[in-house]
Amino acid sequence: MGIKENIEEIRQSLQQELSSMSDIKQLEEARQKVLGKKGTLTALLRSMGSLSPEERPAAGQLINAGREMISAMLDARSAALKAVEREAKLRRDAIDVTEPRDLPRVGVPHPCTLALNEVLSALTGLGFDIVEGPEIELDHYNFELLNLPKNHPARDAQDTFYVDDNIVLRTHTSPVQARTMLSRKPPIRIACPGRVFRADEIDATHSPVFHQIEGLVIDKDVNMGDLKGTLDALFKKLYGEDMETRFRPSFFPFTEPSAEVDLTCISCRGKGCRMCKGTGWIEVLGCGMVNPKVLEMCGIDPTVYSGFAFGIGLERITMLRYGIKDLRLLYEGDERFLRQFR
Ligand SMILES: [Zn+2]
Incomplete structure (x- = not known):
């Protein structure tokens, strides 16, 4: 072969x-x-x-x-x-992807968190540092350094949760401002977000726990025009170029002069609606020039420096932003409500 x-x-x-x-x-x-x-x-x-x-x-x-x-x-x-x-x-080894499973439910950000992030992002864009401080605070920082001496009516025991004679649950985020003035040299430009406590009723517009975002600017030659310019820039950035602010005289112990600020109604853009009771304006915050007495107590020379401060209620801004009518919805943790903000 x-x-x-x-x-x-x-x-x-x-x-x-x-x-x-x-x-x-x-x-x-x-x-x-x-x-x-x-x-x-x-x-x-x-x-x-x-x-x-x-x-x-x-x-x-x-x-x-x-x-x-x-x-x-x-x-x-x-x-x-x-x-x-x-x-x-x-x-x-085939896996049936259509087989029903107990999948973990994914949470969504709280509407207050969404609104807070918006405000803080706008403020950092304007050059503000974010500073936080303790919720359990010494009377000294919460009241005395802010021109609220022992006999002041705003210190009424009805409004304040006292831990003892010298320690309180902070009633505002302003003690963070006092602490910052004592620890930093001007220029200062800070935003202080945080939880605050007042012995209040619980209803559609009140809660014993709520949140503030305060702003503080201290430098040479800072005036009321800078305050209005900053707030205008903030709200235009947040809600649109057609937003305007209007100042009404007011009184706070730690600012002089002081003002309540109205903003163009976010809902009707100034035309008048139920939310603004037909006026086209909504009240959004309190502000003013830092009282020279406060500057002095916090170690800053009021003959050289001046400053302004403002305080925004986070819940109020959140309710205006999303058209929420009742404050309690923000705290009840009802999933049907919260899941609308995904
Ligand atoms: Zn309106």
Whole structure:
């Protein structure tokens, strides 16, 4: 039998074997039987030693061609078998993505958090640092340094939660301003957000716990015009270029002069609606020039420096921003309410 016939015989028997096999292990055994050390094709290659030097090149070419053809057959069958095995494994391990599961429920930011982030982002954009302070505060920082001496009516025990004679739950975030004035040199430009406490009733507009965002600016030659300019810039940034503010004279112990500030109604943009009781204006905050007595008590020379302060009620801004009519909704944790703010 010639080499060509030998190779053809090996090919035919291999093809028969390949067509009936079902896994990779059988295939590798078949590969060894033909191409391995004791394989049939390897034996054929060895037999070349008995050929004459003239016959060898042609025989070598035939055997190499046969080897390549057989390798290709084996590789093709191997790939097909692997694909079948992979398919079977995928089917075994398949996950039914439509199967109902107890998925964890993802929370949403509280509307006050959304409104707070808006205000703080606008204030930092205007160059304010954000500073926080303790909620349980010394009387000294909460009242005395802010020009609220022991006999002042705003210190009425009805309004303040006392821990003891000298310690209170802070009634405003202003003690953070006092602490900052004592620890930093002007220029100062800070925003103080935080929780405050008053012994108040709970109703649609009152709560014993609420949040303030106070601003304080101290520098040389700061005046009431800077205060109005800053607030105008803040509210235009927050709610649009058509926002305007209007100042009404007021009184606070730690500012002089003081003002209540009205803002163009966010809901009707000044035309008049139920929220603004037809006036086109809504009251949003209190502010004023820092009382020179306060500056002095906090270690800042009032003959060199002046400053302004303002305090925004976070809940009020949130309710105006989202048209929420009842303050209690913000604290009751009713998921049906909260999930509207995703
Ligand atoms: Zn309105």
